[in-house]
Amino acid sequence: MRDLAGRKLLARRELPVILALLLAAGGLLLWARLAPSGSAAVVEVDGREVLRRELNRLAGPEEHAVTGAGGLRVTVELSPRGARVADSGCPDKTCVRAGILTQAGQSAVCLPGRVVLRLEGAGAADAETY
Amino acid sequence: MTRKAKARLLWAGLFLLALGLCLFWFARQNAETSLQTFAMGSYVRQTAWGPGGKAAMEAASQAAADLENRISWRREGDIAKMNSQAGGEPVTVDESTYTGELLEELLELCERSGGALDITIGPVSRLWDFDGEPRVPGEDELKEALALVGHTKLSMESEEYMYGEDRADGSHMDCLGTRYRVSLTEAGMALDLGALGKGAACDAAAEAYRQAGVRGAVAAVGGSVGLYGEKPGGKAFRVSVRDPKGDQAGSLGVLELPGGYVSTSGSYEKYFEQNGENYHHILDPRTGYPAESGLVSVTVWCPPDMDWEWPGALSDGLATACFVLGLEDGQKLLASYGAEGIFVDGDDAVTVTPGLEERFSLTAPGYHREAGAP
Numbered sequence: 001m002r003d004l005a006g007r008k009l010l011a012r013r014e015l016p017v018i019l020a021l022l023l024a025a026g027g028l029l030l031w032a033r034l035a036p037s038g039s040a041a042v043v044e045v046d047g048r049e050v051l052r053r054e055l056n057r058l059a060g061p062e063e064h065a066v067t068g069a070g071g072l073r074v075t076v077e078l079s080p081r082g083a084r085v086a087d088s089g090c091p092d093k094t095c096v097r098a099g100i101l102t103q104a105g106q107s108a109v110c111l112p113g114r115v116v117l118r119l120e121g122a123g124a125a126d127a128e129t130y
Numbered sequence: 131m132t133r134k135a136k137a138r139l140l141w142a143g144l145f146l147l148a149l150g151l152c153l154f155w156f157a158r159q160n161a162e163t164s165l166q167t168f169a170m171g172s173y174v175r176q177t178a179w180g181p182g183g184k185a186a187m188e189a190a191s192q193a194a195a196d197l198e199n200r201i202s203w204r205r206e207g208d209i210a211k212m213n214s215q216a217g218g219e220p221v222t223v224d225e226s227t228y229t230g231e232l233l234e235e236l237l238e239l240c241e242r243s244g245g246a247l248d249i250t251i252g253p254v255s256r257l258w259d260f261d262g263e264p265r266v267p268g269e270d271e272l273k274e275a276l277a278l279v280g281h282t283k284l285s286m287e288s289e290e291y292m293y294g295e296d297r298a299d300g301s302h303m304d305c306l307g308t309r310y311r312v313s314l315t316e317a318g319m320a321l322d323l324g325a326l327g328k329g330a331a332c333d334a335a336a337e338a339y340r341q342a343g344v345r346g347a348v349a350a351v352g353g354s355v356g357l358y359g360e361k362p363g364g365k366a367f368r369v370s371v372r373d374p375k376g377d378q379a380g381s382l383g384v385l386e387l388p389g390g391y392v393s394t395s396g397s398y399e400k401y402f403e404q405n406g407e408n409y410h411h412i413l414d415p416r417t418g419y420p421a422e423s424g425l426v427s428v429t430v431w432c433p434p435d436m437d438w439e440w441p442g443a444l445s446d447g448l449a450t451a452c453f454v455l456g457l458e459d460g461q462k463l464l465a466s467y468g469a470e471g472i473f474v475d476g477d478d479a480v481t482v483t484p485g486l487e488e489r490f491s492l493t494a495p496g497y498h499r500e501a502g503a504p
Contacts, residue, residue: 047168092400126368129350
């Protein structure tokens with residue numbers, strides 16, 4: 001390969017190294033795009049993230065209790081198959097009724113406690129209408 | 131090191147620097163940031179792309195909070211004042227709050243929906259108290275409250291006026307504005323904008339994004355969604371529609387949209403049980419009871435090119451009105467506004483209006499899709 005002044009930019013013996021580097025970069029890019037990325041369960045209290053767990057890295061179900069606005073206790077259950085609000089001290093239990101979240105983008109909201117459980121991950125929609 | 135080797139090293143260094151700068155610029159242009167807050171009694175989740183996203187979302191949060199103070203009957207803003215002066219002196223609102231122009235557009239929606247949406251439903255909604263301790267009101271008290279409902283009893287007079295505005299560069303500008311004198315003509319009447327507050331907050335957020343000059347952003351205020359600008363790469367915005375079946379948080383399908391506003395009204399969202407019967411929160415202003423139109427969910431999309439000052443509020447109000455009206459009249463109402471919709475009925479039929487036919491993918495099992503009226 002020669003530059004405009006006719007000088008050699010790359011020696012012939014360096015080409016295999018450059019090719020190998022390009023192949024490695026391409027492979028990494030492909031892997032990053034195609035590798036399955038698991039969902040992460042995120043718990044927020046009043047808009048602040050207080051817990052984050054990669055669901056596919058959990059060995060089994062685990063429970064976490066968080067304290068929301070007004071001292072309201074909300075218990076979330078996380079497992080490799082999804083996440084749900086298992087119990088809440090709020091009167092309407094809308095968050096509990098949301099059931100198990102299994103897809104990225106889904107959320108369960110406890111408005112009185114300002115506690116949100118949501119799933120993040122690849123393929124999630126930009127927003128949900130309900 | 132030979133001269134040739136030095137030149138090669140220099141070229142390689144320059145190449146890497148240029149590549150790094152390109153990557154940095156690209157990452158900055160497409161950087162995604164998000165912000166979670168609460169407003170309008172709802173969870174608000176915003177996502178923005180590009181430089182200035184965080185500041186734009188913070189401004190949008192503030193705008194939504196300010197709007198809530200003005201239009202929530204629970205606060206002490208314009209609407210609360212109108213309610214407290216019902217049957218008495220009118221309340222004057224001007225350009226500083228935009229409440230007047232919002233009410234003007236909403237009154238038109240009340241009229242065009244034949245009262246299926248009525249922003250004077252306050253006396254009835256307070257009896258049901260869905261956000262507090264819900265109960266089925268007695269027949270007599272409901273009849274009494276229903277007599278106070280009627281958008282035609284809301285009086286609005288407007289006049290144009292000049293006002294001055296100081297610009298950021300220190301100059302002064304004379305502007306022409308509209309001043310409204312609003313009164314609820316009978317004592318006991320009450321405005322309740324709960325059916326469209328979330329959509330209106332999306333409008334406020336979009337205006338904040340515009341002023342901040344952000345490239346693209348999404349504001350989800352509860353279940354109302356505002357889609358502003360464009361996503362990196364010009365990709366369509368993807369909005370998941372909640373599956374109305376049961377209490378699960380599953381998805382009915384996904385909308386792929388170029389922008390605009392999306393709102394949904396569903397009987398599954400808020401309800402209570404009394405004496406073995408379920409009562410949902412979407413009230414028919416004509417009967418005072420939860421609407422029974424055969425529908426379980428209506429999703430409305432107001433496209434980005436609609437000529438309305440408050441298209442987010444319109445999408446929210448239309449969703450409620452269409453739920454009350456039912457499939458046939460609901461579609462007619464949407465068509466009159468140039469809006470589109472997805473109607474789900476109790477027999478699992480999903481009717482999609484023509485403008486969303488190509489944009490909506492039904493993914494939930496157990497439903498059958500039907501074409502909407504042309």
